[in-house]
Amino acid sequence: MAQVEAVNVGTPRPIQHANGQMDTSAIWKEPITGRVAVRGVNIDGDDQADRSVHGGPDRAVYAYAAEDAEWWEQELGRKLCPGTFGENLTTRGVDVTNARVGERWRIGTVTLEVSAPRIPCWKLAKKMDDPKFIKRFAQAGRPGAYMRIIDEGELEAGDEIEIVERPDHDVTVALFAHAYQGNRSELPRLLEAPALPQEWRDWIEENAARYSSTN
Numbered sequence: 001m002a003q004v005e006a007v008n009v010g011t012p013r014p015i016q017h018a019n020g021q022m023d024t025s026a027i028w029k030e031p032i033t034g035r036v037a038v039r040g041v042n043i044d045g046d047d048q049a050d051r052s053v054h055g056g057p058d059r060a061v062y063a064y065a066a067e068d069a070e071w072w073e074q075e076l077g078r079k080l081c082p083g084t085f086g087e088n089l090t091t092r093g094v095d096v097t098n099a100r101v102g103e104r105w106r107i108g109t110v111t112l113e114v115s116a117p118r119i120p121c122w123k124l125a126k127k128m129d130d131p132k133f134i135k136r137f138a139q140a141g142r143p144g145a146y147m148r149i150i151d152e153g154e155l156e157a158g159d160e161i162e163i164v165e166r167p168d169h170d171v172t173v174a175l176f177a178h179a180y181q182g183n184r185s186e187l188p189r190l191l192e193a194p195a196l197p198q199e200w201r202d203w204i205e206e207n208a209a210r211y212s213s214t215n
Helices: 066-076 122-127 133-140 173-181 184-192 198-214
Strands: 003-009 013-016 022-025 030-032 036-039 061-065 089-092 104-107 110-117 145-151 153-155 161-165
Touching (some): 122 133
Antiparallel strands (some): 003 030, 036 153, 061 145, 104 110
8 A cells, every 4th residue: 555654844954065154954854743734835844945946836745755765775875764855755655756747646635746856956965965965866766756735634644645646648757857867858748747837847948949959
């Protein structure tokens, strides 16, 4: 059975750039127990430091597969706790990487919709204490999925994940991440997904021709 293995939340805390400059990040998430409300652009108790790249309606909830975290444990040679990748939902038994943009999950009384992969930034590298981790994360092809809140409600660890809607296109989280981080000539394919975030649709329409002509 596909289910939520952990629900993780966190609030912004100070984080230091390599050059000593201070910033803030809420990438540190901790598991919580009991039912929690999912509403607006957050899970209750969670927040984001910079909503230009994290959070907001199209990135309200971040899901990462326990199976992918276990793969990383083998790669890194150490135990990883739920929330390590800044995910709100640590899942098990659902193929997050091959989830389609626009796919909808029912969890508890909440409905979520897959919107985009996670594009790593320096804050993930800082948290993992590895300056090369951004590249490693991208190359691993295990980006996790950002999700929109379609129906507000409540959920908790142990809840079943039911896929209630799956679009008939083939724009998956994996394809999305690869098109942006690998072969940008594939960017126009992402436009086939009606649920593609508008900011991504605008960016692709502005840049796809340039990348198509140079690849």
